[in-house]
Amino acid sequence: MARLWFRVDLAVFVVLLILVAIAAGLVGSLTGLGGGVIVIPLLVILFGASIPIAIGTGFVTILATSSATGAAYVRDRLSDLRIGMFLEIATVPGALIGATATVFLTHANLQSALLIALGVVLLAIIPGSLARRHIELPPPLPSDARAQRLGLKGEYHDAALDQDISYNAARTSPALGVMFGAGLVSGMFGIGGGVFKVLALERFLNLPMKIATATSNFMIGVTAAAGAGVMLAAGYVNPVVAAPVAVGTAFGAYLGSRVLPGLQNRTVRLLFLPVIAALAIEVILRGFGLP
Amino acid sequence: MSSPDPPAASAPPSVGPLPPEAYVRMTLVLRVGLGLSLAILIGGLAAYILVHPGATSESVLSTNPILGYLSFPGLGSGLASGAVEAFLTLGLVVLVATPIVRVLSGFYYFRRAGERAMTMITLVVLVMLLVGLLVIGPLVR
Numbered sequence A: 001m002a003r004l005w006f007r008v009d010l011a012v013f014v015v016l017l018i019l020v021a022i023a024a025g026l027v028g029s030l031t032g033l034g035g036g037v038i039v040i041p042l043l044v045i046l047f048g049a050s051i052p053i054a055i056g057t058g059f060v061t062i063l064a065t066s067s068a069t070g071a072a073y074v075r076d077r078l079s080d081l082r083i084g085m086f087l088e089i090a091t092v093p094g095a096l097i098g099a100t101a102t103v104f105l106t107h108a109n110l111q112s113a114l115l116i117a118l119g120v121v122l123l124a125i126i127p128g129s130l131a132r133r134h135i136e137l138p139p140p141l142p143s144d145a146r147a148q149r150l151g152l153k154g155e156y157h158d159a160a161l162d163q164d165i166s167y168n169a170a171r172t173s174p175a176l177g178v179m180f181g182a183g184l185v186s187g188m189f190g191i192g193g194g195v196f197k198v199l200a201l202e203r204f205l206n207l208p209m210k211i212a213t214a215t216s217n218f219m220i221g222v223t224a225a226a227g228a229g230v231m232l233a234a235g236y237v238n239p240v241v242a243a244p245v246a247v248g249t250a251f252g253a254y255l256g257s258r259v260l261p262g263l264q265n266r267t268v269r270l271l272f273l274p275v276i277a278a279l280a281i282e283v284i285l286r287g288f289g290l291p
Numbered sequence B: 001m002s003s004p005d006p007p008a009a010s011a012p013p014s015v016g017p018l019p020p021e022a023y024v025r026m027t028l029v030l031r032v033g034l035g036l037s038l039a040i041l042i043g044g045l046a047a048y049i050l051v052h053p054g055a056t057s058e059s060v061l062s063t064n065p066i067l068g069y070l071s072f073p074g075l076g077s078g079l080a081s082g083a084v085e086a087f088l089t090l091g092l093v094v095l096v097a098t099p100i101v102r103v104l105s106g107f108y109y110f111r112r113a114g115e116r117a118m119t120m121i122t123l124v125v126l127v128m129l130l131v132g133l134l135v136i137g138p139l140v141r
Helices: A010-031 A036-047 A051-075 A081-107 A111-133 A145-150 A172-189 A194-204 A209-233 A239-258 A265-287 B020-051 B057-062 B072-080 B084-112 B116-140
Strands: A153-158 A163-168
Touching (some): A010 A239, A010 B020, A036 A051, A036 A265, A051 A111, A051 A209, A051 A239, A051 B020, A051 B084, A081 A111, A081 A172, A081 A209, A081 B116, A145 A172, A153 A209, A172 A194, A172 A209, A194 A209, A209 B116
16 A cells, blocks of 8 residues: 555646546446545555545545535435435434544554455445346335334436326335444445445335435435544545545536436446456455555 | 325324425535535645645645644634645535535424424434534544
8 A cells, every 4th residue: 555556746646536536426426336436446556545545535526426416316306305314314423433433443553454344345335236227116115103204205207207206215214224334334435335325215215216316315425424524624635635536526427417317327337347346356455465 | 106195194294395495405505515615626726736846646645734724723824824725625624514504404494394303303413413523533633
């Protein structure tokens, strides 16, 4: 990690970061995986960034992606604000604990363990992402008492099916548990945890895929704000790295949500997953001290 | 899932959809927050490159230039003196604050609708976010 693969002038470094971040924002917004899974390992592998600085930058990519694409989702009412706000009560403490754990592991000089754990988490994303290929509406389930009390239900117009779809949330207790875990992973590693959030929203709350994806996008910004707050105040967000990454990610995410809506997400995902696998293996090897 | 019998009959009468104004306001919060933070970060970054002509990727990654500006007094005095690093810090603070303001607006609309449970949930989330930024981060630094 201490060895630099590329040592370049600052202006060149900034341009390279912007280009990497545009690609990360574009692919991240199209797949729902967020840009952090690309930016964090590349910062470590290409430029020798320390793992906490890379993780701090990862939070910036999530904040930029969520804000850039979230405005459109919120405006189109695809993000269910009520369900998102309710679940944040589990993701935010998870993220606070995760980010604090990362700071302590860094202080304890356990960055290698963090690298290996990051690689394992990146690999764990792959099967969950492959399982998200279907787009059918889930069969209806009855709301539980908590969902009824909080009014966790809604309706949206599905343009592809050309009909209004009603939905209601079920099984809120296991969903809260999964969301806490998603927040923990997000806070520790500076990634959005979108795969885990969509899993909770779709599989446990039984929401339609489009609502689950848009609500997850709404939520990752708040979860990232919790982790980023800790990392920023602890001095692990370097703005000279984070600024070009924020600009590039926001632009790439905007492109992803506006310019390429007709692109098949499945195609992008299948191209993208081998890249994540390669980065994960490289990060794990680095954690073990191998070149 | 398509139009099943919704559980509306069992829901309290005060629980209903948020007003359209809430969605408009939250969209505005996201756009203004992201635009403002990016504008400050781009300006600060350009100035930083000009002020540090010999900087490299290695020198930038070896130290964090904003460590002296991570407190309110430090940030305030840095902004007053026109320090580039202070403006970079401000850009990051605005970026982090944008989702927090979005939660704050959610708290406002749930409170206005008289929904006690959702008001408490958003308030707890808001307090936890501020504790992370203002208490936990400085403590573990």
